[in-house]
Amino acid sequence: MSLLELDDVKVHFPVKRGVFFDRTVGHVYAVDGVSLTVEAGQTYGLVGESGCGKTTLGRAVLRLNDITAGRVVFDGTDLAALPSEEMRRARRRLQMVFQDPLGSLNPRQNIESILAEGMAAHGIGATREERRTKILDILDRVGLPASALSRYPHEFSGGQRQRIGIARALVLEPDLIICDEPVSALDVSIQAQVINLLEELQDSLGLTYLVIAHDLAVVRHISDRIGVMYLGSLVEEAPSEVLYAEPRHPYTRALMSAVPVPDPTVEAGRERILLRGDLPSPAAPPTGCRFHTRCPWRQPERCDTERPVLTDMGDGHRVACHYAAEIAAGTVLPTRDLAPRVLRDTDDTDGTGGPSAPADTEGTGGAEDTAGTVPVQKPPPAADPQETPGTGGTPA
Numbered sequence: 001m002s003l004l005e006l007d008d009v010k011v012h013f014p015v016k017r018g019v020f021f022d023r024t025v026g027h028v029y030a031v032d033g034v035s036l037t038v039e040a041g042q043t044y045g046l047v048g049e050s051g052c053g054k055t056t057l058g059r060a061v062l063r064l065n066d067i068t069a070g071r072v073v074f075d076g077t078d079l080a081a082l083p084s085e086e087m088r089r090a091r092r093r094l095q096m097v098f099q100d101p102l103g104s105l106n107p108r109q110n111i112e113s114i115l116a117e118g119m120a121a122h123g124i125g126a127t128r129e130e131r132r133t134k135i136l137d138i139l140d141r142v143g144l145p146a147s148a149l150s151r152y153p154h155e156f157s158g159g160q161r162q163r164i165g166i167a168r169a170l171v172l173e174p175d176l177i178i179c180d181e182p183v184s185a186l187d188v189s190i191q192a193q194v195i196n197l198l199e200e201l202q203d204s205l206g207l208t209y210l211v212i213a214h215d216l217a218v219v220r221h222i223s224d225r226i227g228v229m230y231l232g233s234l235v236e237e238a239p240s241e242v243l244y245a246e247p248r249h250p251y252t253r254a255l256m257s258a259v260p261v262p263d264p265t266v267e268a269g270r271e272r273i274l275l276r277g278d279l280p281s282p283a284a285p286p287t288g289c290r291f292h293t294r295c296p297w298r299q300p301e302r303c304d305t306e307r308p309v310l311t312d313m314g315d316g317h318r319v320a321c322h323y324a325a326e327i328a329a330g331t332v333l334p335t336r337d338l339a340p341r342v343l344r345d346t347d348d349t350d351g352t353g354g355p356s357a358p359a360d361t362e363g364t365g366g367a368e369d370t371a372g373t374v375p376v377q378k379p380p381p382a383a384d385p386q387e388t389p390g391t392g393g394t395p396a
């Protein structure tokens with residue numbers, strides 16, 4: 001049995017308007033039908049660009065957000081259906097580590113007080129001395145000295161504060177830790193140290209992680225399995241090494257193509273997919289495949305009207321794209337008007353790092369137009385009303 005199982009989880013925030021009476025005028029579909037499982041002792045990495053619903057999903061697991069629909073089964077119990085007092089008790093086993101360690105630590109409490117607070121609330125340690133012994137053990141495990149006990153959050157560096165955030169989760173003896181962008185606020189040199197620490201703690205304490213990040217490079221080494229989110233849903237999910245070796249969804253390919261490769265030869269020839277436009281608003285998601293407004297491989301009709309479901313393509317590699325097999329086989333090609341977005345670095349003639357101007361906007365060009373690019377085909381005839389979608393701004 002998996003430690004955590006999400007079954008078609010939805011979190012829709014109502015959008016209210018009105019001076020005297022709040023009227024619900026719409027919904028923000030922040031999480032819209034996510035199913036995934038996290039195995040005990042493993043790490044699940046959840047990636048996607050800003051605003052796609054990662055934090056909302058993490059918070060929904062802890063029921064810090066109301067769950068609109070679906071089940072969150074933790075160690076055999078559906079958390080979504082638990083009465084609030086039982087949920088409060090269950091929360092000890094599910095902890096969260098936040099992106100901004102300073103913002104999540106009370107500046108007026110010293111470290112001992114911060115760490116002991118949750119222990120007392122959950123009945124861990126009968127006396128202050130017992131709690132102190134436990135705290136000292138955890139501080140040592142996260143690489144902080146005993147002298148940290150009497151100090152305050154502002155006296156520590158960013159990396160040390162994140163260690164305190166991890167210690168605060170660990171003193172409650174959790175089974176699952178949700179790490180929401182655990183290293184995004186840290187210098188690159190410190191990021192690796194914190195990721196290594198999380199891995200060491202996983203080995204020594206048998207922890208299970210759900211690691212949320214917008215950066216594929218962060219989750220790559222730590223994750224056993226990776227899920228890629230786009231606009232409230234998973235578009236692809238696979239064991240880490242499979243996803244990196246063979247990304248199948250056009251969005252994953254675009255994300256992956258943004259990660260530089262250290263080898264200059266590979267880097268020079270690597271596929272680079274530049275997506276046009278921002279993430280559409282989750283308050284008005286596109287019809288059909290939610291990625292169709294930005295997808296270079298978009299095909300007429302079906303992509304615009306039918307929402308693809310996550311389908312297992314073998315080896316536990318799940319993809320939500322109608323044409324995943326054809327794209328992999330090269331029988332469905334990126335469309336011509338979107339071709340400037342599917343380039344190799346050598347095509348960046350304007351030197352801006354962005355796409356070059358399309359040489360052939362009529363789509364009449366032959367192979368010579370696309371030398372050095374991924375093969376392309378003519379665009380689908382339908383005009384796209386959502387070609388320049390909003391920025392995902394959300395009514396409060």
Ligand SMILES: Nc1ncnc2c1ncn2[C@@H]1O[C@H](COP(=O)(O)OP(=O)(O)OP(=O)(O)O)[C@@H](O)[C@H]1O
Pocket residue numbers: 013028030048049050051052053054055056057214282392393394395396
């Ligand atoms: N309480 C709320 N009420 C209304 N909308 C919300 C609420 N919380 C989040 N949202 C919206 O839900 C969407 C998903 O937000 P979320 O914070 O989960 O994204 P994210 O993937 O974590 O982004 P980031 O990488 O920037 O942290 C966004 O459009 C956000 O504005």
Ligand code: SF4
Pocket residue numbers: 249250251289290291292293295296297298299303308320321322323324
């Ligand atoms: S279903 Fe269509 S629009 Fe969506 S990712 Fe696949 S090819 Fe692109």
Ligand SMILES: [Mg+2]
Pocket residue numbers: 054055056180
């Ligand atoms: Mg977030």
